[in-house]
Amino acid sequence: MILIKKPVDTRPSEITPLPVYKKRREFIKTGLGLLATAGISPAVLATASAGYGGRKLDYSRMTEYSSKEELTDYKDITEYNNFYEFGTDKYSPAKRAKTLQTSPWSVKFSGHCEKPGSLQLEDILKPHALQERIYRLRCVEGWSMVIPWIGFPLADLLKRFQPTSQAKYVEFVTLKDAKQMPGQKSGVLDWPYVEGLRIDEAMNPLSLMAVGLYGEVLPNQNGAPLRLVVPWKYGFKSIKSIVEIRFVDKQPVSSWMRTAPSEYGFYSNVNPLVDHPRWSQKRERRIGEFFKIKTRMYNGYADEVAHLYSGMDLRKNF
Amino acid sequence: MRITKQSFSLQPMFRSRLSKPALFMLCLMPLGNLVWGVIQDQLGANPIEVFTRSSGEWALRFLLVTLAITPLRHLTGLPVLLRFRRMLGLFAFFYALVHLVSYLWLDQFFDWGEILLDIYKRPFITVGMTAFLLLIPLAATSTNRMVKRLGPNWRRLHRLIYVLVPLAVLHFFWLVKADLRTPLIYGLILSVLLGFRLYRRFFRSTDVGRSRPVV
Ligand code: HEM
Numbered sequence: 434m435i436l437i438k439k440p441v442d443t444r445p446s447e448i449t450p451l452p453v454y455k456k457r458r459e460f461i462k463t464g465l466g467l468l469a470t471a472g473i474s475p476a477v478l479a480t481a482s483a484g485y486g487g488r489k490l491d492y493s494r495m496t497e498y499s500s501k502e503e504l505t506d507y508k509d510i511t512e513y514n515n516f517y518e519f520g521t522d523k524y525s526p527a528k529r530a531k532t533l534q535t536s537p538w539s540v541k542f543s544g545h546c547e548k549p550g551s552l553q554l555e556d557i558l559k560p561h562a563l564q565e566r567i568y569r570l571r572c573v574e575g576w577s578m579v580i581p582w583i584g585f586p587l588a589d590l591l592k593r594f595q596p597t598s599q600a601k602y603v604e605f606v607t608l609k610d611a612k613q614m615p616g617q618k619s620g621v622l623d624w625p626y627v628e629g630l631r632i633d634e635a636m637n638p639l640s641l642m643a644v645g646l647y648g649e650v651l652p653n654q655n656g657a658p659l660r661l662v663v664p665w666k667y668g669f670k671s672i673k674s675i676v677e678i679r680f681v682d683k684q685p686v687s688s689w690m691r692t693a694p695s696e697y698g699f700y701s702n703v704n705p706l707v708d709h710p711r712w713s714q715k716r717e718r719r720i721g722e723f724f725k726i727k728t729r730m731y732n733g734y735a736d737e738v739a740h741l742y743s744g745m746d747l748r749k750n751f
Numbered sequence: 752m753r754i755t756k757q758s759f760s761l762q763p764m765f766r767s768r769l770s771k772p773a774l775f776m777l778c779l780m781p782l783g784n785l786v787w788g789v790i791q792d793q794l795g796a797n798p799i800e801v802f803t804r805s806s807g808e809w810a811l812r813f814l815l816v817t818l819a820i821t822p823l824r825h826l827t828g829l830p831v832l833l834r835f836r837r838m839l840g841l842f843a844f845f846y847a848l849v850h851l852v853s854y855l856w857l858d859q860f861f862d863w864g865e866i867l868l869d870i871y872k873r874p875f876i877t878v879g880m881t882a883f884l885l886l887i888p889l890a891a892t893s894t895n896r897m898v899k900r901l902g903p904n905w906r907r908l909h910r911l912i913y914v915l916v917p918l919a920v921l922h923f924f925w926l927v928k929a930d931l932r933t934p935l936i937y938g939l940i941l942s943v944l945l946g947f948r949l950y951r952r953f954f955r956s957t958d959v960g961r962s963r964p965v966v
Pocket of ligand 1: 800803804805807808809810811814847850851854858876879880881882883886919922923926
């Protein structure tokens with residue numbers, strides 16, 4: 434894979450302004466004109482710039498696939514999460530995900546491949562150079578973020594196990610352990626959480642295995658220690674805390690398809706022209722901004738992925 | 752089933768001239784809290800979502816509290832509770848209005864085409880809008896003058912509440928993604944409140960004092 438262009442070794446802190454609470458303050462001003470609260474105390478700035486609390490990662494910047502939009506605040510990315518394993522409220526995962534044990538962690542690779550097996554996280558990561566990629570994330574609920582992920586191409590990982598010609602799809606499975614993931618005590622979804630990609634989607638250079646964000650190891654609520662990021666699909670496709678990856682010949686049934694087959698399809702590509710049965714997908718609220726913005730086809734990644742779906746009826750294959 | 756002894760001691764408190772202003776202030780607190788949260792930037796990553804949801808949930812809560820007055824009055828033998836029902840009902844309307852405006856403005860930015868499409872296409876919006884529209888005549892006929900003018904029709908008109916609150920609960924059911932627990936709890940409370948009325952109607956037909964507005 435010669436996807437990795439010359440990496441430039443810069444930390445995101447050098448290239449992006451400090452993402453403190455600044456943006457939301459501005460937002461309040463826009464929205465309500467409440468000038469009284471406009472001041473940002475220097476003390477707040479100082480604590481926020483001291484780092485985010487996670488372990489630092491070594492990585493290079495990957496500009497080719499990176500968005501140049503303003504990053505969403507670290508605080509928002511890490512406190513506003515859909516991770517039903519820790520509760521269905523978006524603020525619960527940040528409060529409750531401490532119980533997740535991410536070390537030791539192993540992932541089982543199975544199905545139609547030449548070299549199946551279980552690998553410890555360290556061995557999974559060893560051969561891969563980490564890159565930073567700034568991707569848009571569009572949630573099916575109508576909000577979005579811009580997130581500087583740290584990870585490596587999914588394709589590079591999958592190729593190590595030498596999938597055979599029968600590997601038409603890749604199925605991903607999240608950890609199932611109600612002790613670590615208390616949300617699994619409820620029957621809201623069928624546990625464990627399952628997602629899937631067509632093999633060519635999985636091999637697309639945009640598909641990322643992420644281990645960090647904002648230069649540091651992933652916080653638990655963001656899917657530590659290893660998660661998928663497929664930025665042209667609705668957020669729920671980017672499965673978190675992966676423990677198993679299977680090469681299969683039939684289209685996997687994802688957890689959301691199982692729960693509401695008329696609302697969530699296998700592809701779930703971001704598409705402003707195909708509404709969710711219960712709400713419109715034309716626009717989105719970028720977290721931290723006041724006005725909504727137009728949602729773009731394939732979340733703005735049409736150049737990279739549109740060819741994967743040429744000739745397909747996107748209304749049927751939603 | 753009456754708790755007359757205790758209720759006697761509560762009577763003076765509910766009769767006090769201060770009780771209504773006190774309740775008024777109490778009813779404004781959820782809004783105060785929300786506004787304070789916005790000003791202090793304490794509503795998290797998506798304050799608009801919190802605002803819309805919270806105002807909707809408070810509208811529903813006030814509707815249920817309003818519906819709870821009659822059963823409470825019978826259980827406690829405190830007819831004085833009826834003094835507060837109108838205010839509670841009007842607060843339900845007020846929070847529903849805040850909720851609606853928050854949707855029209857912060858969610859749709861007054862894009863009327865989109866809004867009409869939403870009302871037409873999305874069952875949860877259709878039902879919410881219906882509930883709100885039904886609430887308007889109730890709020891509009893809440894003055895003493897209207898009560899007098901409408902006479903027995905006032906009570907007939909205000910039976911709309913028995914249609915509107917179930918619609919509001921349905922609105923909640925239809926908008927959640929997968930976790931039905933919260934709407935279920937509201938549905939359960941609503942069933943108890945309506946069940947109480949059915950019970951009285953069919954098993955205690957010698958009714959004492961039907962719900963009449965207390966001015
Ligand atoms: C009596 C009238 C109404 C009541 C009692 C009511 C109640 C509620 C409740 C309880 C919620 C859920 C809050 C939560 O998730 O915690 C909600 C959400 C919502 N309501 Fe209403 N509602 C009413 C009318 C309306 C109307 C007229 C509209 C729009 C035309 C509307 C639009 C919405 C929307 C868009 C949401 C979802 C907000 C979100 O998920 O961000 N509602 N409402």
